[in-house]
Amino acid sequence: MGEAGGIRLCHVLHGTEQERFGKRLAAKRLGDTLGRSVEEAKPVPQFFMPFTEPEKQEQAYQELSGSVGGGSREPAERIYSMTWKTDGVTWTATVGEELRGTETKKIGRGRAATYRDVPHHTSDTVMAIFDGVPFLIVHDNKSRVWNMPIMAGSPSRVVRFG
Numbered sequence: 001m002g003e004a005g006g007i008r009l010c011h012v013l014h015g016t017e018q019e020r021f022g023k024r025l026a027a028k029r030l031g032d033t034l035g036r037s038v039e040e041a042k043p044v045p046q047f048f049m050p051f052t053e054p055e056k057q058e059q060a061y062q063e064l065s066g067s068v069g070g071g072s073r074e075p076a077e078r079i080y081s082m083t084w085k086t087d088g089v090t091w092t093a094t095v096g097e098e099l100r101g102t103e104t105k106k107i108g109r110g111r112a113a114t115y116r117d118v119p120h121h122t123s124d125t126v127m128a129i130f131d132g133v134p135f136l137i138v139h140d141n142k143s144r145v146w147n148m149p150i151m152a153g154s155p156s157r158v159v160r161f162g
Contacts (some may be wrong), residue, residue, distance in 0.1 A: 070130030
């Protein structure tokens, strides 16, 4: 509790709020130490292609692979999600989801400097991710912001389908 210009400042964390905050902070600190993000584990789905009927998913994957020169993989070797950095923004591409990123901006100078995470996103839904040099991310190109496919350099994290 503190006072600022006659206004009482008070921030109370209760039970589960405090536990969640502590876990997120510990994960962020561990991630900062390791040089990458640490996320709570979530189940990885079996291979799928967004917006495609189940019986046509393999054919659609092979067609996308051929059109971008992505190479063919067995379903268990295919990439579900990856994180990479470009132009100061750390982006995450996950099949079936929109592209999301975070940029850390420095505000102020010297000892008074603070850092703030600025979220980024586009309306492009990731259709498939192909590994190689570079990694290729195929998306539906709704926003018309990214090239098709996105050529991503060295990823900091790769998650394969289950």
